[in-house]
Each structure stands twice: as structure tokens, then as C-alpha cells.
Amino acid sequence: MTNLASDVLDRLEAQAIELPSWAFGNSGTRFKVFGTPGTPRDPYEKIADAAQVHRYTALAPKVALHIPWDRVDSFADLRRHAEEHGVELGTVNSNTFQDDDYKFGALTHEDERIRRKAIDHHLECIDVMHETGSRDLKIWLAEGSNYPGQADMRGRQDRLHESLSEIYGRLGESQRLVLEYKFFEPAFYHTDVPDWGTSYAQVAALGDRAMVCLDTGHHAPGTNIEFIVMQLLRLGKLGSFDFNSRFYADDDLIVGAADPFQLFRILFEVIRGGGLNHPDVSFMLDQCHNVEDKIPGQIRSVLNVQEMTARALLVDAEALRSAQAAGDVLEANRVFMDAFYTDVRPGLVEWRRSRGLPADPERAFADSGYLAAIAEERVGGVQAGWGA
């Protein structure tokens, strides 16, 4: 049995992972979106579902919103609703990819009128943040082009800077702008923020409260993601993670499902760089549960992050540094792998028991009957989804 040392337990204690409200709605591919009984019909139901994840794991105290998907009459009311369910509202995500006006861009559009509309949407998001008490405005841009020649990439980059500058200028003093990058999709030739370098260059030009968001599924094949984590922490610009996993493209699978060792390496660099439990670095999920149940999928996700964090915390830092300094390749790798190969699950069961949580959150949730209950209750209405 692995007994996790008290300093490991302390660090796990503070871990918090933000859930995306949209993970509780339906999602799929361009070929098909499968619905499931009980899928939320509105933001209130999404938050109720998200609260289940926190209830069984104590890992997920916040829920991120997506505007306009989560637009409600009163965000103050939604905030109360969240608090009643034991969670808080978190990051606000803007959306400039579902309006016909944005077919050829939003913050980068050639047409001033459409840029204005897109900027205004972000200003509205900032208003929402004041109501929800959110700190971060996360911007993922679906902008780009499909054909060589279609777009003037340079002009778009300049316009992006201008648009972001205006948005950044409107942030409250304790608020931040977090700019996500993505290798490709939905644009297939060029994407306006395709890599961390571009995101970094853009946010560095804005100011201290502009940061980079690293989505673990948004890189070219073979990219060493933990290197980027290291670099962004070194540059003081890692604002948040969007965790998920992938085999091919932006598959948005459950974090840790495709390559748990990669997740371990990422978390090791987070720890190495001082990013664990640091206020500047938000841990967030961004996943699609296309074929599996959503709430259990989210429960597994946060447990995976916790489990790999625990393994990464087990790395014997002194032994590692010593082997690295000595150029002892095999010993350094052995120390590293020893932590990864250690089964921390018994220790995490203890951690949960000590907090009054169920030893097996997935089973406890299954036994709760919640899924059957919402399937029965949530009849009629339109299930939430991306509405593509």
C-alpha cells in the first residue's frame, strides 16, 4: 500500500480543477451528436450536474461558463444557484464561432463592423464576469482560413492585437485575459492563434494580466507539451490549462486516457516550475463526452488529474537532481519512472476517507441513482449542446 507523505497530502489538499459547463451538454463530431436521457436543458441543470462531481471528489469547486451557451436572465441568480449546490462560477469563455457574421473571422475580421460586434461580445462577457465574480476571460478564437490566399494573415494578426487591446483595456483590476491557441480546426489552412509562440507574443504585448491558456489537445503531432509548460511558467505567462487528451487531433477525450505518462510529465513540470496550487495557474477541463456518460466522465477526469499529480509529487527531487547533474541518464530516468510506476490509489482512498468522501467516487455516484433520476425528471425541452 502506498502511504502518501503528509507534504504530498497537503499539496493535494489544495488542488482544484474547474469544470466546463458545456461538458454536461451533448457533444459529438460533424458526423453525429448522440444525445442521452437526462442531459441538461439549461445552465442551471449543468451546474447541478457539475456539483455532483465536486460532491464525490472534493476536487472541482468551480464551473466555467460559455457565453452565449450559458446566458441566463440573471447571472446573480445563477451564482446563487451554484453556491447552493456547493460550487462557484469560474472562468467565462467567449464564443465567436457560431454566428453567421463570423464566417470569415471575428476579432480579426476585415470588416470593422464585425470586429466591433465581436469586441462588444467580449465586453459583454466582462460584464458577466462582474456579476459572476469570475476572474478570467478565456478567449479561444476559431478564426483562420481554409485556402491559401483566402486571408491576409498579417493584417489579421495586427487586427487581432487591436481587438485584444480594447478588450484588455476593459478588464477590471483583478481580472485577467487568457488567450488560448490551437493548431487547427475549425480552420484548415491557417489559424490566427495556432501555437504558444503566437499566443505569447500577443499577450506579452497586452500587459501583465494577459496570459496564455494551454489546451493539452491543441498541438502538432509529437509536440513536447511539458516543455511548453516549463517555458510558459519560466516566462510567467501560463494562465490556465484546458485538460483533455488526444490520439490524433483535438479529440477532447478524458484527460489522461490517451497517454497517462504524458499527463504525469506535464504535472511534474507544473510542480517543478512552481505552478501547482499557484493562483496564476488555473486547472480546467475541456472535454467532450461523445460516447460515454458525462458526469461519470468528469469524475474520472478529475480523479485522473489528481492521481497523476500524486504520482508526480512522489518524484524524489533530490535523487533526480543528483542523477541529472551527474549525467547518469538511466538513474535519472529510473527515479522519474519510479514515481510514475507507483500505484498511488490506496493513498488516495485514504485521502478521501479522511475527508469524509467515498473511497470510490465513481461507484458512489453510480449507486446514488442520480443519472436515473435526471433521466426521469428532465423530460421535454431541448438538450444543451453546441448547436453547430
Added chain:
Amino acid sequence: MTNLASDVLDRLEAQAIELPSWAFGNSGTRFKVFGTPGTPRDPYEKIADAAQVHRYTALAPKVALHIPWDRVDSFADLRRHAEEHGVELGTVNSNTFQDDDYKFGALTHEDERIRRKAIDHHLECIDVMHETGSRDLKIWLAEGSNYPGQADMRGRQDRLHESLSEIYGRLGESQRLVLEYKFFEPAFYHTDVPDWGTSYAQVAALGDRAMVCLDTGHHAPGTNIEFIVMQLLRLGKLGSFDFNSRFYADDDLIVGAADPFQLFRILFEVIRGGGLNHPDVSFMLDQCHNVEDKIPGQIRSVLNVQEMTARALLVDAEALRSAQAAGDVLEANRVFMDAFYTDVRPGLVEWRRSRGLPADPERAFADSGYLAAIAEERVGGVQAGWGA
């Protein structure tokens, strides 16, 4: 000005490219499907649009159907409609990815009942083929799994063989089964027919009238597609192409748009292996016009194929063989590139003029006012799309 030699013109004369009916409907990504005024509401309108492509290019005499998207009350009537518009109905494509029953597979499903349903769907497609006079049943399977452990890959492969055997057994004597492979999407961990090797092994086990369909967008990054073309022609198993182009994944862009030199190399191997104008090898498009106009997009596509075919026909085969045999790397490459670098467009203008076609089909179509007319006429109803 390039004058194309008469033997080149003869070979171009016989070139025919089949159009996908679904390219005339709306398509997009999981994030958004943009509609356009005038988009067809039914198979009749799709065929009318497809006929426009043939009218201005004389390159596209056939239209492939997708069942159930193109289901009509009377396929005999649809066939007459096509003929009245100067085109024929071509390949019939089955669809087993949009029914809730197929969430975990169709021809490979664990459940005999669902396999039965999927097989029956294919038998229905064969019935349609008898009515439409189609030769080929094209099967693309969206089947696979998203998570390691989710599926028993081996059992699925065996069931796939059984299902295909039953379908194959129902084909008429002049009909064929063409099995497409795809690297990934919509499944993100494993796909049941992910590569040409699997498609080849499956169709080889069926018989002579089972062939492989090569979609140019369905390979791993860096794959030498022309090598596969060569190999399948060598093995006598290249049944058809689905042409399109890609920068990243299955982007389904206009063929030749991403890498015209790759298209040239593919067509060179088609010619080298005796596949040009060979009855066994169907040229088909499979594209999505997410952000560009559909009919003009299809016109450009068939022109791109023709243009790269013409360039590939210009390769001085004797000079090439001689340099290859001599191990003269630079000379062999020079001969090859010389053809690619030659501008054949003036020759193709001549070719069109000699057939009474407009010199510039794209402009002629634009000038025809067709797009404005359908935008005005096709009001109401539901625009055709994938219905994801």
C-alpha cells in the same frame, strides 16, 4: 503557350469524375455549419446543381448518392431526372453513422440485432443500385472506439468480415463493393478500417468484385499516398478514389488546393499503373465546401484534377525511365518536375473550345446567374446537410 499533344488530348477526352451529391448540401465542422442561400432541399435539386458542373466542364457525368440522405420515393424517377439534366446516377454510398443504434458500431457491433439492421441497410442500398443502374456500393464505416479497452478490436474485425460477406453475396454480377479506409474520425482511439492494409485484407477475403477505395484525406501525416496508389493498382484492388485535400486531418478541402504537387504525383502513378480511364478505377470527389460556394467549388475541383492529369501526362516517360535506370537522380527528378512546372492551362482552354465549352468554366458559370436564381427560387424547406 502549351500545346497538348493529341495523345494527351485523347486521354483527357475520356476522363470522368464523379461528383458527390452531398457536396451540394451544407457541411461544416462540429463547431458550426454555415448555410448559403440556394442550397438544395432534396436530391433533385442536388442533381440539378451537379449537372451544372458537367455542363461547364464536360468532366463530371455522374453523381454519387448517399443513402439515406438521398432517399426518394422513386429512384427510377430520380434517374430520369438526372438523365434529363445530362448526368447519370453513380456510386451508392451507405450510411451507418447517424442512427442512435450505431453509437458503438454497425457492421461490427457486438449486438446481432444491430449488425442485422446495418447489413439490411446495405442490402437496401443494393436494391437502390438496381434501380439507379449503379455499379458500385461504397462503404465507409465510421466505426471504432474512443477509449482503450472500450472495444474488442479483434472480435469486431471478425464480425466485419462476416457482415461484409453477406453484403458481398447479395451483389449483382456486374456490381462491386468498394471499402474505404480512414485513419481516424469520428472514432478517436481505434477505427475498424484505419488503413489500406486492413481494407485490402478484408476485400481480398471477399472476392474479385470487392475493391479498396482510397480517400486522399484519410492517411496519417506524411504518408506517401502515391505509393499506396501504385501498390493497390499492382495488386489489382484499386476500386475508386475519393479526391479532396488536406493540411491536417480529414479536412475535405478542394482537391489540389493543399498540395497540387502531391495530386500530380498521385495522378502520375495512376497513369504509370494503367489506372487512368480504366473501368476498374473510379474517380470521385468527396469534399466539403464549408466556407466557399459549392457549385463553383466543385467546378474548380474537377478542373484541378484535369489540370494535374494533363501535367502528369506530359512526363516524358522514356527520358524518365532512362534517367532512373542510370541512377541519375537529378535528371530523373528534372524530367518529372518539368512536367509539373509546365503550364497546361492554355492547352486546356483549347481543349474546351474544341468541344464547344467555355474557355473559363468558372467565369461562365458565374455569368450564368444560376446562383442568384436558385437563391431566389429555393425559399422555404430545409436545406440539405449532414444532419449531425
Added chain:
Amino acid sequence: MTNLASDVLDRLEAQAIELPSWAFGNSGTRFKVFGTPGTPRDPYEKIADAAQVHRYTALAPKVALHIPWDRVDSFADLRRHAEEHGVELGTVNSNTFQDDDYKFGALTHEDERIRRKAIDHHLECIDVMHETGSRDLKIWLAEGSNYPGQADMRGRQDRLHESLSEIYGRLGESQRLVLEYKFFEPAFYHTDVPDWGTSYAQVAALGDRAMVCLDTGHHAPGTNIEFIVMQLLRLGKLGSFDFNSRFYADDDLIVGAADPFQLFRILFEVIRGGGLNHPDVSFMLDQCHNVEDKIPGQIRSVLNVQEMTARALLVDAEALRSAQAAGDVLEANRVFMDAFYTDVRPGLVEWRRSRGLPADPERAFADSGYLAAIAEERVGGVQAGWGA
């Protein structure tokens, strides 16, 4: 502590992994080959080093040879030498990539004289096999081209078939030909056996004793390797593995070092398909220890394979099948991951103790002073390497 069940221990008992003699010589990149004191100067010293791996692990009873690198005056004598060190000679690997004659091909060359030379080299390898008692002739072909147009891919494929046919015809009745495929390198435009489909098509045309060799580092980015394992086992054509690991290309790192979960999945499919401890499927390493010590690197490698085999054997097959049949994605994945996440190292320590092996083979070898001894003894001469 994990106690491995007796059936798991039984299956581990029979596991044997063949070592490549060349892993004990120097290797590197095109930029630099770093030598280390004590590196073998001849095949006898390589085998002595390989025997150390078996001595401490009981996992590596065979050593594969590479001709001409391992050419000796008397293979019978080398065989005795091996037996005295407690190991056997295994697979014989041909080499047609280091002679100036082979610049533009060997078994596929345009020039009959060079094909003859390459075929004769393989016949010589078969002669060696008779002396060494080897069963398998492994053929990896470095052949291909760097520039489009340089080579006639189709003619080369046909010549490859002819050359292989002659070699196959010379095999003894209990001998096999195993054809390796590789995505790219050293050729950068086309490779004559680039994928499993080509290797399969070629060996299927030869006969029952021609099989495919799957090198885990020889695939396109993102390839699902365990799917290929499944397919080749299903087709009865998986002859052997070349184990190693990679992040980018054919990195030839220690097996399991880059993605232990992938190794686990591969071994699971080996077990699922009946390939574990099956006489038809050879487990071999093919690695380069560019920056780490070679003997310890090989020790870690065989231990990694054993460890992931043990984890894969822990998968609760019944529970998995039940969840798969029920379409319970999360439960099937949970059962699968549960085995992967289980720390089997305590059980393997027990396994070693019960066989009189050191609990920690890496430490035991380090403590033995062998590396220091060979560094002192092996002075003068030319260290073995690839001689690029």
C-alpha cells in the same frame, strides 16, 4: 503489495526476449556517435555482454546477429561461445545498406548484377543460419528514393517480389523469412516497404513461412500500433517484434520509455490474439543506446517488457468482455486501466527471488563491477559500431 497469480507467473515464466548484438556496439545519429570505454570490439565480446542481461534477468536467452557486422571465421565457434555464456544465437539480420553498390537499392535495384549481389548476401545469411541454428532470417530494407521521379516505385516492387522469392526458396524447412517495414529513413521520399500492408502483401505472395516483422518505431505519427498487432495475429502473419520506443521518428529509445501505456496496449493485444509465448511470434529488441550505458539499457528494456506484460496479464478479461458487450465505455476503460495502474514490481521481485535472481537486476549488475572490468580489459582495437 501485488501478488501475481500463479497463472500470470506461469506465463511470465515462458517469456523470452531476443537481444540485438548491435545494441552493445556504439550507435548514434548522423551528427555524432559517442563511444564508451569497454564497448565490444567483436561479436564474441558483444555476446559476452548480452549474456550479462540474461544472467541478471532470465529474460533474454537469445542474441540476434547482424551480417556482416557479426561475421566471424567460424559461426560454429561463435555458437559454442554463446552457449558457454548461457545464451543461444537467434535471428540472423541481413544488411544491404552499407555497400556503395546499394546506393540506389539492393533487392529492388534496376541493375541485375546488384540485385544478384544482394540476393547472394541473403543466401549467405541462410548458410550462416544453418551454422548458428537460427530459425529466422530478418530482412530490413533501407531501399527507397529521396526525390519524386528518382525511382520507378512499381518496377521496384515487382523486383522485390522476385528477389524475395528466390531467397524464400532457399530457406530450410524449419526456417522463416521475416520482412520488416519502416515508414521512412534512410530514404526520404519513398521507401520500398513502408507499411504493414506492403510487408503483408509481399510475404503473403511468398508462402506460409514468410512473416511480417513489426518494429514499434516504424510507423507514421499517431498510428494505432496495437491495431496492427491484432490484425497481423488475425491474419497469421505476425512473425516478430522489434521493440523500442520513440517520440518522433525511429528514435530507437529503450522500449517503454516513451509511452509505457502504448507498450501495455500492444502486449494486451498480443495476449488477446494468442501471441504471447507462441512459437510464431518472436520478441526482439532493436534499440540504440546513444547516450546511456548499453548493458544496463538492455537490462532495463527487458524488464520494461516483462513489467508491461505482467500488467497486461492482470486485465480482468471477463469483466472487460462483459463491459464491452454492454457498451459500458467507462467501465471497460476502467477495467483496462486498473491493470495498467497496478504496480506489479513487488510481484516481479518475488518472481525473481523464486528463481534465484537478484531482486534488483540493475543494481546487481552495477554492483558486479562488470562495466569497470570491460573498460579496463578492452583496450585497443576498434569499437564495434554501425560504421556509417
Added chain:
Amino acid sequence: MTNLASDVLDRLEAQAIELPSWAFGNSGTRFKVFGTPGTPRDPYEKIADAAQVHRYTALAPKVALHIPWDRVDSFADLRRHAEEHGVELGTVNSNTFQDDDYKFGALTHEDERIRRKAIDHHLECIDVMHETGSRDLKIWLAEGSNYPGQADMRGRQDRLHESLSEIYGRLGESQRLVLEYKFFEPAFYHTDVPDWGTSYAQVAALGDRAMVCLDTGHHAPGTNIEFIVMQLLRLGKLGSFDFNSRFYADDDLIVGAADPFQLFRILFEVIRGGGLNHPDVSFMLDQCHNVEDKIPGQIRSVLNVQEMTARALLVDAEALRSAQAAGDVLEANRVFMDAFYTDVRPGLVEWRRSRGLPADPERAFADSGYLAAIAEERVGGVQAGWGA
């Protein structure tokens, strides 16, 4: 026949491409380096060969050096030798990857003594630059690690900054430091400068005379390289190109050979961003002629760059901007492709004739008998190569 307009001719007039001295020596893969008769034995012979390229093309007035490969007793003498051959000495490239001391790093090494040695090597390079009159010190670092845990990536990044700072501080006022990035190889797990973002962050921290070098073969699969060109020009940090082409990894093939359309797009962005004939942006080749003749390979390379530059200059900028602004995807792409599809070779023949150059430089060089002459003259000695 394409007549190139006078403004196009003017811009081509000023084009200069720097040749790498090492391209005239032998190179290959880790598997084999093939030599050819006449290969230079020293820097003087390399420069003589390089001068041939310029003689027949008027495109290559400079030769880049690689230290220590090109170390000579007197660089002043080498400079005179170059001038006598009609060329100048250009960029100085440092080399910290072939000394045993650098096995685990150079500018990033844990050991202060080895960092000192590596820094001193660069200071020596600056001394050389003063003698050769070179402006640019190009730094490509082979540093990284092969195994997770082997190296402390963060510490290495910090040490890299320190080392570069000292080197940068020693530059003369008209000299520059250009930092190259590379995705992978020779390190296979992490590379210390793997992407443009890292190179940019490092050089931005140094000062105005520190720039990024973009090698077209050093990116992840699928990377949109022209986007990076655009971004670096926008940020004022594109110092130089290393041109070559690739299908898979860092194949170092002849520029334009793998994807001429990509080269066209890159050059279009160079023009768009004001980088053509701009003093800040050096055009350089970095290629390996593993299987083809070296001097003719370099001749083809500079002609390819010129040809694609000419095509890119043909883009009708006004028509393109107009279509882009209008969101006319197909028209914008048409304008773009129209330039790419235009055969500029007749115009370039005219350009050469007007300068007293041979119409066909490759043929003229072949007819000159130079290759036969050096094969006869350069007997004995050691052919230049990488000495891996």
C-alpha cells in the same frame, strides 16, 4: 511565354542566396554516408565548388562557414581565396555537437567548465567573423535529452539565456546572433530550442541584434511555416532562413523538391512582410546531398528559390486584397494559384540571357566538365564530411 514585368525583374536582380560550405562535403544518414569522387578535402575546395554555383546562376554570392569544419590557418587568406573565386564569406556557424564533452549539452550543460568551453567556442567564432567580414553568427544547438527525467529542462533554459547573453555581449556593433530552432534530432525526448516561440523568447531577451533563424525542415508535421514567417517578420525577428525541404523529419532535401507550393507560399509571405531583399533577412541553404551530385544539387536549389520567388512576385496583390476583403474565398484562392501555376521559366531564361548567363545553368555546368576535372584532380586526402 511568360514575360516577367520589369519590377519583378528588378526584385529578382537583388536576390542573393547564401550557400553552406558543408553541402559540398559528404553527408548521409546514420546508416551510411556515400562518398563521391571529387568531393572537397578542405575549405578552399569547398569554396571553389560553391563559386561554380554562383558562376552559372548569379544567385549565390556568399558561402557560409562551419567552425570547426572550416577552420583554416588564415581566414584572411580564405577570404582572399573566396574573392578570387568571385564569392564572399558569409555567416559563421558554430558547432557544439561533435565533441565528447558535449554529450549532455554545451551552452546548457550542468557543468560550468563545459559551458565555458562552449561559450569560448562561440567567442572564437566571433573572432573568425572579424577576419572573414561576416555579419552573422548562427547558432544551432543539438542539445536536449533522450529520456524523460534525464535533464532539468528549466535549468537548461536558464543557463542557455546566460550563455547566450555572454556571447551576445561580445558581438561587434554590426554583427548579429541568429538562433535556430529545431523540432527534434539529435535529441529525441526534449530539445532545448525546439520551436520558434522558444527561439523568439530567448533572442528577445538578448537585444535588437539577436534574431531567429527559420530552417524550413525543423517543424512538427503539418506546421504552417509561412504563418511563422509572417509572425517573425511582424515581430521584427526573422534573421535568416535555412532553406531545404522534407517529407518526414529534417530530411534536408533540395529546397522546393518536396512541396514547391509550400515554398511559393513562404516566399509570398516574405514579400508580403517586406522581407525580400531586406538586409535583415538572409536567405541561406542548408541541405544534404546524400544521393545526388552536390554542385548540381546546389544549382538546382538556388534556381528553385528563384523560380518560386518569381511566381510569388506574380501574385496580383490588388486583386488578391480585393477578393480577401470581399470574403470571396474562391476568387482569392484563384488569384493566388494563378501565380503559382504560371510557368516563369521562359522569363527566367530571358533574365539570365540579359545578364550574360547560360540559359540552362544545370546543363552549362554539366557541359563544363568541372565534375570530371575535380574527380581527377582531387585524389588522396580525406573527403570533407560531418565526421559523425
